[in-house]
Amino acid sequence: MAAAAPAPRRRTPRWTECPLAEVRRYLEPGPVVLVGSAWKGRADLMAMGWHTVMEFTPSLLGCVISRANHSHGLVRRSRECTINIPEAHWVDAVVGVGNCSGAEVDKFERFGFTAEPAREVGAPLVGECFVQIECRVVDTRLVNRYDFFVLEAVRARVDRSVRRPQTLHYRGGGEFMLSGPHIGRRALFAPGML
Known part of the structure; x- marks a missing residue:
């Protein structure tokens, strides 16, 4: 059995109140993704940071797509989308995608992304992303109230040539x-907990 790591030294906290609207800045651990969607010949791309893993098998993901976004209607009508993870060097293009509406501009063309056909869904994949996940909407009960979609991943692929990718994680406020660096603790996990 491996020796226990020494406990971190406790620091003296300097507490200050946090505005509740900023709580998300500390809880959003997932990478910023690009959501591909399409409906009746119209394709769109949106930047999203509000998503979560909900289940392993079947692979369920939850995400918020605001009804203020053009993509909301496309995903709602088609009941499918793609989730694509860009590397950090795409940050300016990702911000650009988030700053305009797909109802007015072809975001793939404007920001230099390649729309590739998916195999299981009609929504486009993003060719420049190192992870591409094809999803179907499997539960819409929370869409009307919270704009929360439950998705099932039906196909996924990863570019294995991208080793230890650096991803973007939005903290709010334009930051x-x-x-960061990768650390391994596989030996400390109980069987079945990986």
């Missing part, structure tokens, strides 16, 4: 955090 991103980048994924």
